[in-house]
Amino acid sequence: MTLKKNILALRQKKAQVQLGGGEKAIEKQVAMGKMTARDRILNLLDANSFHEYDMFVEHEERNFGMDSKELAGDGVITGTGTINGAPVCVYAQDFTVMGGSLGLKHARKITKIMDHALKMKMPCIGINDSGGARIQEGIGALAGYGEIFYRNTMASGVIPQISVILGPCAGGAVYSPALTDFVFVVENISKMFITGPNVIETVLGEKISQEDLGGARVHAEITGNAHFFALTEMECLNQIKALISLIPHSNQEKAARIEPKKPKFRKNIENIIPADPKQPYDVRDVIFALCDDSKFLEVQELWAPNIVIGFARLNGDTVGFVANQPMYLAGVLDCDASDKAARFIRFCDAFNIPIVTLEDMPGYLPGVDQEHAGVIRHGAKLLYAYSEATVPKVTVILRKAYGGGYIAMNSRHLGADFMFAWPGAEIAVMGPEGAANIIFRKEIMEAEDQDAMRQQKVQEYIEKFANPYVAASKGYIDAVIEPKETRELVLHSLEVSKNKDDHRPYKKHGVPPF
Amino acid sequence: MKKAEVELVDFAVTARKYKTLLSNKYKNRKVWNNPNPYEVQSSIPGTIISIAIKEGDLVKEGDHLLILEAMKMQNRIQMPFTARIKKICVAVGDRIPKDTLMIELEPESEADEVQENE
Secondary structure (H helix, E strand, O other), X not given: OHHHHHHHHHHHHHHHHHOOOOHHHHHHHHHOOOOXXXXXXXXXXXXXXXXXXXXXXXXXXXXOOHHHOOOHHHHEEEEEEEEOOEEEEEEEEOOOOHHHOEOHHHHHHHHHHHHHHHHHOOOEEEXXXXXXXXXXXXXXXXXXXXXXXXXXXXXXXXXXXXXXXXXXXXHHHHHHHHHOXXXXXXXXXXXXXXXXXXXXXXXXXXXXXXXXXXXXXXXXXXXXXXXXXXXXXXXXXXXXXXXXXHOOOOOOOOOOOOOOOOOOOOOOHHHOOOOOOOOOOOOHHHHHHHOHHHXXXXXXXXXXXXXXXXXXXXXXXXXXXXXXXXXXXXXXXOHHHHHHHHHHHHHHHHOOOOEEEEEEXXXXXXXXXXXXXXXXXXXXXXXXXXXXXXXXXXXXXXXXXXHHHHHHOOOHHHOOOEEEEOOOOXXXXXXHHHHHHHHOHHHHHHOOXXXXXXXXXXXXXXXXXXXXXXXXXXXXXXXXXXHHHHHHHHHHXXXXXXXXXXXXXXXXXXXXXX | OOOOOOOOEEEEEOOEEEEEEOOHHHHOOOOOOOOOOOEEEOOOOEEEEEEOOOOOOXXXXXXXXXEEEEOOEEEEEEOXXXXXXXXXXXOOXXXXXXXXXXXXXXXXXXXXXXXXXX
């Protein structure tokens, strides 16, 4: 009889905590178009798979009237569950409990579940919805943030870490997401900034809305802080599931293999690229033509669209694609594109995902803004990331591969395992016009009809040098291939690279141009 | 990222122009202006606390111009080189963003020349 009573008491206690900040606060949360923290977890994880821990953790603050305040779960829900059968650790800040503010115990619940994820080698997913530090706890809140950042860093490259911004995430709180591998945002719901609109207005007199300062679109399109952008919370949760099913769950394994499928893409791959090298096309069509089921999960779709990155499957195995996008900014490399690709390459390398590079780029973006923004330092990250990566690396040169861009885009010289080129590829030190102007300067200057001579010399240069055969004659290109052979060759090259064993000199860590 | 309706633009990379789309970020980028040494601009957003000079003053290099308080620090802005104060574009109490023109200078001699011409 006593046990029964105890069980009933437990149920009551749990029900109390599960109510979070209470019905009124939940109503307010829902009115903002947001799910509750608990609903988010339940919608993300497989049905009946969620198990919660530390429900009865309480804060220990005694100042500022906090001694009389009871905070359900101290404002955060933590636990484990599965996504499509794969175990994950998850936490969700509960905005209905004192604005989801982070105190020391709240942080310690998070670090505990992070430690668990790291030890048990499973992804850790953090759902952020918090007003920030719990000011009443003072330095305790700061300690809490610091302990989270430290663990984010320790877990980096060991387990995938995912941050989901479903509410405010301001001040110091933004740095945990920034340290994680993938950040998910939702329009009109996610808000991230270091100093909010109020501070900016007080200091500068500049009025700006939260959305314009650090809304989802800003981070998806301008800052590059976000990797996935969704219009609704449900769409966002589905994106997370798609990602989790594509990536390995620790650096000690490979992504789960699924049944191979042929591409669905029905257009002729030979017709994707226009004959005129100055005309653009959507390089994602080439990816669709190559990958299983033509399914491609693009990462950072809106930011630096001149380079495309994302995951797909080839013959059932996950690969990372990096592709220049001639549709935007002619596919040049710039600061943002270099940062975007470099970080993605490092993720792939850390998690045993082979990298397939599709190249069609005219060079680095010229301009004072780029030079002053540090295109040297940013561009170097791409060289570093490709050179450092020991996973299988395959490059297909689709069209243009000029100058520094040729070197940067996973060239043989940076350690590519396989280099293929389509027959129309132009592999040269620079574009034919530029090269002819320099090499044949004298002839052009002395000619009666300078334009005709320039045209003639450009044509000469194109025929002699702007092709894949010069590079192939030196062994820098392994094979010049027909577009329709590409999928088979890429599949084959990855197949024979399965036991790739590439060593790097011993080091504590490198010093990349961060 | 649908290509259809959007107008492709000419985009020059070295000697060749490519047809392509521009990203919003690229369109909104800050265009480079050659800095004018006769313009004293704010290097940090802040508030003007005091101004130590008046228009028409001849001020020596290194002399104190004004105090710009930013991030709880009172920054003393000094004269970059000896010149005359042409115009003071800020007032005490103004909150200004970064790169705001605070003071316009003019060369001592040129100012005299202008007067002679008139």
